[in-house]
Amino acid sequence: MNDSDEEKKRCEEEFKNVNEAYSILSDKDKRRRYDQFGSVDASDRANFNADSIFNQFFRHMGGFGFGPEDFGFDQGGFRSQSPFGGFGPFGQRSQSRRSSRVDGEDLLLNLRISFEEAYRGASKPIKLDSFKICDDCHGSGGTIKACDECGGVGMVTQRQDFMVVSTTCPKCHGTGSIVTEVCKSCHGSGIIGTPSDLTLNIPAGSYSGLKLRVPGRGKPGRNGGEQGNLIILLSVEPSKDFTREEDDLVHIQEVKVEDLVCGRTFPLSLFGEIVQVTVPELYDLYKPIIIPNLGFKSLRSGSRGDLVVRLKLARPTKKLTQEEKKALKDLLK
Numbered sequence: 001m002n003d004s005d006e007e008k009k010r011c012e013e014e015f016k017n018v019n020e021a022y023s024i025l026s027d028k029d030k031r032r033r034y035d036q037f038g039s040v041d042a043s044d045r046a047n048f049n050a051d052s053i054f055n056q057f058f059r060h061m062g063g064f065g066f067g068p069e070d071f072g073f074d075q076g077g078f079r080s081q082s083p084f085g086g087f088g089p090f091g092q093r094s095q096s097r098r099s100s101r102v103d104g105e106d107l108l109l110n111l112r113i114s115f116e117e118a119y120r121g122a123s124k125p126i127k128l129d130s131f132k133i134c135d136d137c138h139g140s141g142g143t144i145k146a147c148d149e150c151g152g153v154g155m156v157t158q159r160q161d162f163m164v165v166s167t168t169c170p171k172c173h174g175t176g177s178i179v180t181e182v183c184k185s186c187h188g189s190g191i192i193g194t195p196s197d198l199t200l201n202i203p204a205g206s207y208s209g210l211k212l213r214v215p216g217r218g219k220p221g222r223n224g225g226e227q228g229n230l231i232i233l234l235s236v237e238p239s240k241d242f243t244r245e246e247d248d249l250v251h252i253q254e255v256k257v258e259d260l261v262c263g264r265t266f267p268l269s270l271f272g273e274i275v276q277v278t279v280p281e282l283y284d285l286y287k288p289i290i291i292p293n294l295g296f297k298s299l300r301s302g303s304r305g306d307l308v309v310r311l312k313l314a315r316p317t318k319k320l321t322q323e324e325k326k327a328l329k330d331l332l333k
Helices: 003-025 028-037 050-064 093-099 116-119 256-264 322-333
Strands: 083-086 108-113 123-131 140-147 155-160 165-169 177-182 191-202 211-214 230-236 244-246 248-255 265-272 275-280 288-291 305-313
Touching: 093 322, 108 123, 116 230, 155 211, 191 211, 191 230, 248 265, 256 305, 275 305
Parallel strands: 108 230, 248 305
Antiparallel strands: 123 191, 140 177, 155 165, 211 230, 244 248, 265 275, 288 305
């Protein structure tokens, strides 16, 4: 047998001893007999010492950078809070998990705005709930007690071959406590919501899918954690007169043949303001008319896009007389 085989056999033997020690220290009756007789079996009082096994095991582990303190043990073996401290077999970590700072959840609100509000920007009043920790149960959700599944540790242990595996308690989900009587004020949530008003500033140039963040209007944090945020997801209603292409504002203007030939100026209502759109004489139907800086404001650069007027030939509403047809043909020669 080579050195590596001997080392493997020695490690397996030590793991078996550790598991045996764990089975003693995690069982109150076995621990009582061990404290009284030095062994679980009174006939074998001198042959087994649980604490020395753990210390010996961790002395060997020290060569790999580990010590008893890294796994929740002190120099005398297990810590006193439970057979394995606050983390099942590995120290106090579940205690810190239960008391660790937890930031509040963000709240998402879908808000529909008009095309004009997206173009100009707006101050929009909205109604929503403001959340705080319940004063009656202080956020616990009701009357609580230590979880009887994990003994308040937040984790449970299982033996697999010669290993002991710790997992989150399925009953308390790692909190170490369970609610025995639900709080009547918050119905077990630990949080109270009260109606409130909020004025939301919609920036000019907003678009569908834009998310606005309102700090501190989400759900409250726990154990000193920060309040969550309110996230506003915008959707913009369509307009019957305009569309948007990136930061450009696009309008379709119907024209007649004589408008293209002779030229014409059209008044265009731009959300209450009148803009004059001029079609020059002999203008190309497929060439858009560009009016600079009347488009949407860019949220990145602050500059504005253009107003783009695309021309569309209007369908005649009546038949032309012979004289009108002749005059049109002469005009187009």
